[in-house]
Amino acid sequence: MLKEPISITAISSISSLGNSSEEIWNSYLDDNHYLSQITIGEQNVWGSTVSNKIRLDIENLRESDSKYRELDDSVLFAMYSARHVVSDAGWDEHTDFGINIGSSRGATSLFEKYHEEFLREGKSSTLSSPTTTLGNISSWVAHDLKSKGPDISHSITCSTALHALLNGVAWIQSGMADKFLIGGSEAPLTPFTIAQMQALKIYSEDTGEFPCRAFDLEKKQNTMVLGEAAAMACLEKGKKNSTLALIEGIGFATEPLEHNVSISADALCFQQSMKMALGDLHPDEVDAIVMHAPGTVKGDLSEFKAIEKVFCNKTPFLTTNKWKVGHTFGASGMLSVEMAILMLQYQQVIKVPKIAYNTIPNTIQRIIINAVGFGGNAVSILLKKTNSL
Missing domain, CATH: 3.40.47.10 (Thiolase/Chalcone synthase)
Structure with missing residues (x-):
């Protein structure tokens, strides 16, 4: 934090x-x-x-x-x-x-x-x-x-x-x-x-x-x-009258590579970056995660497994924008931040097609945004809603 x-x-x-x-x-x-x-x-x-x-x-x-x-x-x-x-x-x-x-x-x-x-x-x-x-x-x-x-x-x-x-x-x-x-x-x-x-x-x-x-x-x-x-x-x-969202926590991690382009099966780097972003905050306080999820078989699954390990029995609402806009490489993380801010502002989640969602949050107060690149360099950002939205 x-x-x-x-x-x-x-x-x-x-x-x-x-x-x-x-x-x-x-x-x-x-x-x-x-x-x-x-x-x-x-x-x-x-x-x-x-x-x-x-x-x-x-x-x-x-x-x-x-x-x-x-x-x-x-x-x-x-x-x-x-x-x-x-x-x-x-x-x-x-x-x-x-x-x-x-x-x-x-x-x-x-x-x-x-x-x-x-x-x-x-x-x-x-x-x-x-x-x-x-x-x-x-x-x-x-x-x-x-x-x-x-x-x-x-x-x-x-x-x-x-x-x-x-x-x-x-x-x-x-x-x-x-x-x-x-x-x-x-x-x-x-x-x-x-x-x-x-x-x-x-x-x-x-x-x-x-x-x-x-x-x-x-x-x-x-x-x-x-x-x-x-x-x-x-x-x-600090907090301003014009604040769209507050950055409440940041996390980052780099893991030893098992392969030149991939991360481990349960994305240890994401586990570490999300825990660091959470700090002392209980995982139950996070309402949604905007995943990196590039559309690859191993990449999507490893991030999901990392989320399961960090959030245990209460996985937040999960979403991504890459099915809609593609992977924009170096710009992708900030597009995900923008998506998170819009969800906080409009108090509405964006679903991924063909994904079965068990629960939808009634209110959205906190969102984690994930990104990772070749080399296992993961970042997680914790955003918090403000009353000005």
Whole structure:
């Protein structure tokens, strides 16, 4: 548990679900998924893309400044979402805040383009290095927002966004900052990225009603689907009138790997991260968990077993958004935080199709959000409802 609560005072995202809280909530209430068949390279695969309207906004942003024209979508997605979230929080260029935005893959599209040019021409383009470095996202967001605080980038694969939240909490608790912009951005729908997931034999080839069967523990094949997205949140010290939810606890853990890409059968890292996030709080006080649940057979089952071990005979309501929006890698954890905040706000849970739920909570006061990446780096965040919602 934290020494004192830290507020999430604004959250904003772009994904196939939309780009406003109202639109995104309505998308969650819809029983349909937001995945589609898209052409990547020379093949058709399932994927989750931003809408044509959002794509037009991104292209307008790209053309608004000559320096932005050579930036990867992952950077532009982050800039677009960051503009919206700081506006919602009432921050401006006179507000002192830090930035920590991460990405699992970063500038994949640009990197593949520049590498293709190198193989063809035997030399590299001038901007190939500065536009594909890991620090590219936070640095450009800081430039765009004219922020004066620290700007940090990192990659811890699929738990990247929640690690950004951990960093923001650490800076605020240390007294080195009062406000932090945190999040993740990902534009992974590229030929090589898809090929990597297919090589792992985890990409969905399911042609049924739901291509990504996240949290369906009865599935016999892997059904992960990739999606593009960015999600940002504003953190502030203490409780504010604008508080959307309070960060009551944080947890993290890394376990010894049994395999290069997987966690143990009962996800020891998740057990440790959830227990750390709970602190002295009794597990019965948690009403729901937004699972990582990427749609893989082993990944979904191991997380479920970890939850069973931590919560014993009273498992909270379990849900995930990846059946609907796909796996957005480094942005996924913050999309899950957004989903949790919306459930707290509207006091309504979002069910996963074809899952038999025994009980539905009458009220939702606390939600845990889980994320984990290749390497067994798990993060769990405990959010608490506020009276202002």
